[in-house]
Amino acid sequence: MTERIHATYWLETPEDPLRAAQTIAGEQSSGTFLSLANETDELKERSGARIERLTVLETDTQPSLPGKYKEGATFTRCLLELSWSIDNMGVSLPNVMATVAGNLFELQCVSGLRILDLQLPPIFARTYPGPAFGIAGTRQLAGVPNGPLIGTIIKPSVGLSPEQTGLEARKLIQGGIDFIKDDELQAVGPHCPFEDRVRAVMREVHQASDRLGRKVMVAFNLTGELDDMKRRHDFVQSQGGTCIMVSLNAIGLVGLHELRRHTALPIHAHRNGWGYLSRHPALGWDYRAWHKIWRLAGADHLHVNGIGNKFSETDEQVAESVRAVIEPMWSDAPMHVMPVFSSGQTGLVAAATYASTSNSQDLIFAAGGGIFGHPAGVASGVAALRQAWDAAVAGVPLQQAASEKTELGQAMGFWS
Amino acid sequence: MTERIHATYWLETPEDPLRAAQTIAGEQSSGTFLSLANETDELKERSGARIERLTVLETDTQPSLPGKYKEGATFTRCLLELSWSIDNMGVSLPNVMATVAGNLFELQCVSGLRILDLQLPPIFARTYPGPAFGIAGTRQLAGVPNGPLIGTIIKPSVGLSPEQTGLEARKLIQGGIDFIKDDELQAVGPHCPFEDRVRAVMREVHQASDRLGRKVMVAFNLTGELDDMKRRHDFVQSQGGTCIMVSLNAIGLVGLHELRRHTALPIHAHRNGWGYLSRHPALGWDYRAWHKIWRLAGADHLHVNGIGNKFSETDEQVAESVRAVIEPMWSDAPMHVMPVFSSGQTGLVAAATYASTSNSQDLIFAAGGGIFGHPAGVASGVAALRQAWDAAVAGVPLQQAASEKTELGQAMGFWS
Numbered sequence: 001m002t003e004r005i006h007a008t009y010w011l012e013t014p015e016d017p018l019r020a021a022q023t024i025a026g027e028q029s030s031g032t033f034l035s036l037a038n039e040t041d042e043l044k045e046r047s048g049a050r051i052e053r054l055t056v057l058e059t060d061t062q063p064s065l066p067g068k069y070k071e072g073a074t075f076t077r078c079l080l081e082l083s084w085s086i087d088n089m090g091v092s093l094p095n096v097m098a099t100v101a102g103n104l105f106e107l108q109c110v111s112g113l114r115i116l117d118l119q120l121p122p123i124f125a126r127t128y129p130g131p132a133f134g135i136a137g138t139r140q141l142a143g144v145p146n147g148p149l150i151g152t153i154i155k156p157s158v159g160l161s162p163e164q165t166g167l168e169a170r171k172l173i174q175g176g177i178d179f180i181k182d183d184e185l186q187a188v189g190p191h192c193p194f195e196d197r198v199r200a201v202m203r204e205v206h207q208a209s210d211r212l213g214r215k216v217m218v219a220f221n222l223t224g225e226l227d228d229m230k231r232r233h234d235f236v237q238s239q240g241g242t243c244i245m246v247s248l249n250a251i252g253l254v255g256l257h258e259l260r261r262h263t264a265l266p267i268h269a270h271r272n273g274w275g276y277l278s279r280h281p282a283l284g285w286d287y288r289a290w291h292k293i294w295r296l297a298g299a300d301h302l303h304v305n306g307i308g309n310k311f312s313e314t315d316e317q318v319a320e321s322v323r324a325v326i327e328p329m330w331s332d333a334p335m336h337v338m339p340v341f342s343s344g345q346t347g348l349v350a351a352a353t354y355a356s357t358s359n360s361q362d363l364i365f366a367a368g369g370g371i372f373g374h375p376a377g378v379a380s381g382v383a384a385l386r387q388a389w390d391a392a393v394a395g396v397p398l399q400q401a402a403s404e405k406t407e408l409g410q411a412m413g414f415w416s
Numbered sequence: 417m418t419e420r421i422h423a424t425y426w427l428e429t430p431e432d433p434l435r436a437a438q439t440i441a442g443e444q445s446s447g448t449f450l451s452l453a454n455e456t457d458e459l460k461e462r463s464g465a466r467i468e469r470l471t472v473l474e475t476d477t478q479p480s481l482p483g484k485y486k487e488g489a490t491f492t493r494c495l496l497e498l499s500w501s502i503d504n505m506g507v508s509l510p511n512v513m514a515t516v517a518g519n520l521f522e523l524q525c526v527s528g529l530r531i532l533d534l535q536l537p538p539i540f541a542r543t544y545p546g547p548a549f550g551i552a553g554t555r556q557l558a559g560v561p562n563g564p565l566i567g568t569i570i571k572p573s574v575g576l577s578p579e580q581t582g583l584e585a586r587k588l589i590q591g592g593i594d595f596i597k598d599d600e601l602q603a604v605g606p607h608c609p610f611e612d613r614v615r616a617v618m619r620e621v622h623q624a625s626d627r628l629g630r631k632v633m634v635a636f637n638l639t640g641e642l643d644d645m646k647r648r649h650d651f652v653q654s655q656g657g658t659c660i661m662v663s664l665n666a667i668g669l670v671g672l673h674e675l676r677r678h679t680a681l682p683i684h685a686h687r688n689g690w691g692y693l694s695r696h697p698a699l700g701w702d703y704r705a706w707h708k709i710w711r712l713a714g715a716d717h718l719h720v721n722g723i724g725n726k727f728s729e730t731d732e733q734v735a736e737s738v739r740a741v742i743e744p745m746w747s748d749a750p751m752h753v754m755p756v757f758s759s760g761q762t763g764l765v766a767a768a769t770y771a772s773t774s775n776s777q778d779l780i781f782a783a784g785g786g787i788f789g790h791p792a793g794v795a796s797g798v799a800a801l802r803q804a805w806d807a808a809v810a811g812v813p814l815q816q817a818a819s820e821k822t823e824l825g826q827a828m829g830f831w832s
Binding site for chain 2: 047
């Protein structure tokens, strides 16, 4: 029995759903729009995609996406599960991508298509490494055995000199932060050479480490071409750094795979560009399907947006992404990664965030304004976030905790 | 004077357009949603994104994309051009991606956003190689100095053994084809090991080459992880092959860049997945912007879909993609690539295709059913396509040519 990969789609079609499903299955395996003599039954049995499930949900008179439809067509929405033998594409994530998310979305029988989930057979866990550090490795390197890692992003996103960046890091480290990341726009320009920036920031990390008994984790954005990324990784490591960061959609799957092979540090994986992959509900990717590919390829920290975020996703969408990230990939190869919450985060959403992880604190909670806006300064901002999380974990209402804890009490005004 | 990159967007916003433009410019450069003391005027001047142009087009009461909008909001559509100093991100395509197409599409002030074009300063042409072969190199290797390269795709897409694939290639080569490509689903599985397939196909190419005076170009799909791609490339080269193929969205930008550094053969770049990047007109990428990144990174042949295609793009969209591909990147670094037409192509669209390229024949015209469906066989199918192209180039109406040329005459029935 050959192992199979499974993909689940939300499909909307102007045609009979079964016929549309057959077209999609055919297009993405052995078929073409002409029937061929050499597409034998034996070949189809071996190499054809199989329709595992087709559930009709509803019909509508309007299509979700523009296309070439017959006048008066009705549009049927359904759930479609397809499977393929892994013999079709081998144990290869790029070829899985081309199979489950290749030339499907533009088919004429598709007026809406979204990939919801992807199930890969366990042989993928023996071929792809998954995260090298994940939750346990990140906690160890950051010296934070329990609770959420309270993090932040260096701002302004871009434009600071290395020295200015170092000063920002100093403020944050003195303020008690666990985790600092570059903005994804902080790349490498003449005003802020990578090596100078890493040196300036790591000087602050080291200076505080004796007092703190830990090195604050800093995710240095090294997004770039492969040799640049490797060289920068080596430099971060040489300076005693403990984390690197990349923009997944910018480097692509081969980029992450090669970086994972090279790295001796956790990979903080930024999903910028996610909007163009997901913003229309009838097109593109659900996070559940998308994130599995990157997780398997080696991401250690994966961005999930945040509850109450300043972007367009609803809290329910965020919660669904979180559920996907904390689920094990396979029971015997869970490949646990750290979900990263960011975007307008404050202590007001600590309890809802804690609920979204099913009461796990294995996460990075990154706030910017939620820290810097504190009237008593950065240290009070960080303290207020910790107090909010403590309250959430203890099940104490935030207002009650705010009346007991000074920093939290001071924070409530500017958070709301 | 620092050089700047420019990106043009179609933007729809529930807010005042100028304010939305400022938010986007801020988010994608030095700003954040809180005003910061260290975001000085000098820093903003140096690192801020600049609004170069904002043209209001129209308003609507309905948003193109769902989001968190105020009740009764109106939605204004406009053209927005932003520019950034290259000092922000360096001469780095991955960082350009994260800047022009990062965390923008999900902003709350965005109810629709599509990147239309991207203008990079000439320093990119000195840093990135562009195509190694392009049009001239492809023509030379394929031994086709003039006219379109008539091509086809091995079908069934996946499932044939190496020997069966060799037999398909033999039929096509005997039929007079110029170019053969794998389907993007043809990866590497136990039923069709890469090396065996290349050997079987190249045997046919070599056997015919004396008679033809040229080696038919075969684009072998080697999509995979980097080491696999390099090893397969070397094998194709060792067997005398003249082309390799990859799925761009599956391997990503670092994958193509590394392959370009390694390759001694033209790279046939497949765009499968394009639908999820582009199918909704108010979201994602126009081909003009998207293709430039891959072209600069080293693609030699770039898919543009086809006139009269079986997918969802209109002929006007295809023609616009073609215009983008045939335009020079820079006047002194044109980086010309071969546009690849495919999807339901027949001789019926030869004239329209020729018009779409502004009467250039520097293209690959790939037909499947348009060749195999010919009642007199593959050779007649190929001949009919050439006759249709000859007629298009000579300005002879197709019906008239069909009455003069046997194969073309026979083809008209099954094409229509």
